[in-house]
Amino acid sequence: DGGITQSPKYLFRKEGQNVTLSCEQNLNHDAMYWYRQDPGQGLRLIYYSQIVNDFQKGDIAEGYSVSREKKESFPLTVTSAQKNPTAFYLCASTFGQHGHGYTFGSGTRLTVV
């Protein structure tokens, strides 16, 4: 079945370390997104990519980086510059046409220890 796979489900990071969250989709979707979710704050957009080799900053891009070398993959790196990285991270994708909803992955919970 087609879908979005996020890995790992749980991730622990020491302060000062970079860590990369994986997001892979086999839906042939054009656009992919990364959101951060904190309790009581809904979803906040980190980065998005509408085509391969192109991506745009979202509302809270500082301390994060992404790449889009393949249509299927959109990894997110949480760098040491991100001061408060503990959160639930969600990846989503959609077709380029209007009106299609997002398909979400099951999320990665990142905890800084």
Added chain:
Amino acid sequence: AQSVTQLDSQVPVFEEAPVELRCNYSSSVSVYLFWYVQYPNQGLQLLLKYLSGSTLVKGINGFEAEFNKSQTSFHLRKPSVHISDTAEYFCAVSEYNYGQNFVFGPGTRLSVLP
């Protein structure tokens, strides 16, 4: 710019009672509207969407929503809730002319009590 408001951050309701989760949006152009559900430690799942046509939209798990253009609302309803409906619900809007990017509301936590 578009925005989405969900007036109720938490809604407690007894099992088998009806429920309405409110969503209002602001936009200067036509929009597509969506409701998503999120169970604990999971991703978001699409409940239903309004693209055009009939203003009453039926979704999965017995939910429905009504689009009201004059009131810029898209409230979610279910006539009889179950314990398993306990979750976070998000309203989202996408403008016709803005591409695929969504704006999500802050979410409403529905708690169904026995």
